Structures are given as C-alpha cells and as structure tokens.
Amino acid sequence: MGDKILCSAQSKELKNHGLQVGLTNYSAAYATGLLLARRLLKQLGMDNLYKGVAETTGEAFDVYKDMEDRQGSGEEINRRPFKAYLDVGLVNTTRGNKVFSAMKGACDGGLHIPHSVKKFPGSSKDERKWSYDAAAHRHRIYGVHVQEWMDSCKEELDAEEFKKRFGKWEEFRKGRDLETIYKEVFESVKKNPDMVKTERKQQPKRVREGDEIKTSQGTYLRPKRLNNEQRKERVKQKIIKAASGE
16 A cells, blocks of 8 residues: 655755755755645644744644643634654654654644653753753744854854855855744744645656666666566567576
8 A cells, every 4th residue: 555645845845935055954855844834734724723833932732732722712723633643764863853844833833743852952851851852942943043053153253164064054144143044934834734746857768668668867777567468478488598508
C-alpha cells in the first residue's frame, strides 16, 4: 500500500513569505512546521476552530488542553484537534535538534502532537528535576542567537571575510534585525499557508532509444520488458543454440 501523504511543506516555500536566506536553520524549521500546521488545518476546514498561539513566546502549548479550557468556559466545539505523532527517523534526538523546532512550530500552529519540553532549548535538569526556560527557547526561535553571532563576527573579522560569510544575509536584512524578520514571516505564514504552484522552467524529457532512456539529466540503461510470448521465444532460441553446439 505505502504511505499516504495528507499534507506537506518545505522550507524553500518560506521564500514566498519573505525569507530568502537561512532556510535550514532552527527558525526556518519552526516556520516550516507552522506552515504545515496552518495548511493542513485549512485543508480540513479546521483553521478557524484551532488557530494555535496568537504570538510565539516559546511557552509550552497543548491545543487539546486549550480545547478543554474553551469547552469549560462554555464554547461549543464538536471536532477534536488533529492528532499526529512525530517520526524522527534516523535523526539524532539531541536537545535543540531542528526536528523539534519543526514540531514546536506545528504545535503552535494548532496540531495536537504529544510531546514534552525536555528536547527544547532552555530545558535543563538539576538535582533530578527538569526545568524549562521558555524565554531561552524563544531566543532560538526568533534567531536572536544568530543575530548575536553575526554581530560578534562583524567586530572580530575583517570586512572581506565577513562579507564572504554573511554577504547574502546582509544584503537581505538591509539593517533589519532577525527577530523582526521572523515575526513578519510567521505572520505571513498564518495569513496565507496555501501552496504556491510554480511553472517548470522546462518540461521533463524522457525518450527511449532501444534499451536506453534519455532524460534532461542524462542517459541510463533500462531494457524493454518482454511479454510471455517473447520470453518463450527467447528460451526456445537458447535451446536451439545450445543443441547446435554454437
């Protein structure tokens, strides 16, 4: 049977929301998870029922508990939140891994994904007790740590080396701080999570010439599949050839 993909989102889609660089960092992972959640809920007609967090603060958010609180205050809700489970595959589940940033974005976007905060930045264990600093996590989500690193490198490196490392960032930022940029990206994602269809620059080329397939990427060997009659004939010819001693 295989898997059925209900909805998907990729970080390169963040270009449609104003983020042109840094598509593989922690903040971009959060934005991608947020994009997936809002897109899926809109697809299911649940985006107005479960809007997620109004503002990203890094605080733990459970949409199921939020639903129960709303029901307790008298609001009538007939559909439960969409529940999903995080499949990390072969990713190292170290604290602060980007896969948990994507999960956090999806949770803040309104999906019900069972988890704890122990894998988020800001979590620590002291004397057998876990604590969570939401402000530290917010710091990472908004790329403040990247901003601080860039500022320190600007002071320590010469102009040519700094341009080599952060030239694209500087050209994109135009003096703006990263927190402001990511706030705008998150708001844009919430406002319109729809997928933007793009036209192919060229149509895929696939031409068979004998046993070879030629594509725009190159040529590879793929013999034609024989039908039952052709296979029988091939076996017959092999027997005749063997009997004649050739």
